[in-house]
Amino acid sequence: MADLKDLEPASRRFLERYPFPDLPAPILTPLSKPVSRCRLAFVTTAGLHKQDEPPFSRFFEKSDCSYREIPNQASMNELAISHTSKEFNRDGVNKDINVVLPFDRAEELIASGNLGTVNRRHFSFMGSLPRTGDLRKRTAPEVARKLKEDQVDLVLLTPV
Secondary structure (H helix, E strand, O other): OOOHHHOOHHHHHHHHHOOOOOOOOOOOOOOOOOHHHOEEEEEEOEOEEEOOOOOOOOOHHHOOOOEEEEEOOOOOOOEEEOOOOOOOOOHHHHHOHHHOOOHHHHHHHHHOOOOOEEOOEEEEEEOOOOOOHHHHHHHHHHHHHHHHHOOOOEEEEEOO
16 A cells, blocks of 8 residues: 555645545445345446546536446446546556456356346446535435445445
């Protein structure tokens, strides 16, 4: 794991001044069934969107709290990355989508009997948001409702 002293001076100053919100610990809910019978969905903060959709806002100060639905098994040929942070190295994602949406690993878990199914859709947000009010009050609860409608049991968050 990188330490602040390992970063370039501009990145270090940015993170030292970043307005991280003071949030309570999340409420964890125990699974009601074995993982081998669960439906999994992915949520990423990589700023992914389908190529034919509008990108996330390029203005950091705007705090684009919107989200995009990503179909299961989408490839990087179908997607674009509009994450604005220069600290987010896109090389790995561009080579292998499994870095942020581990579709192949999930399929391996299903094939081995260790996971039930993967949801038909996943969700992408823009990471690095200085203001998260709209995310916490509107868009995250909206995505949570959609996941519940889809009968998703587990969500794997891949933050960047």
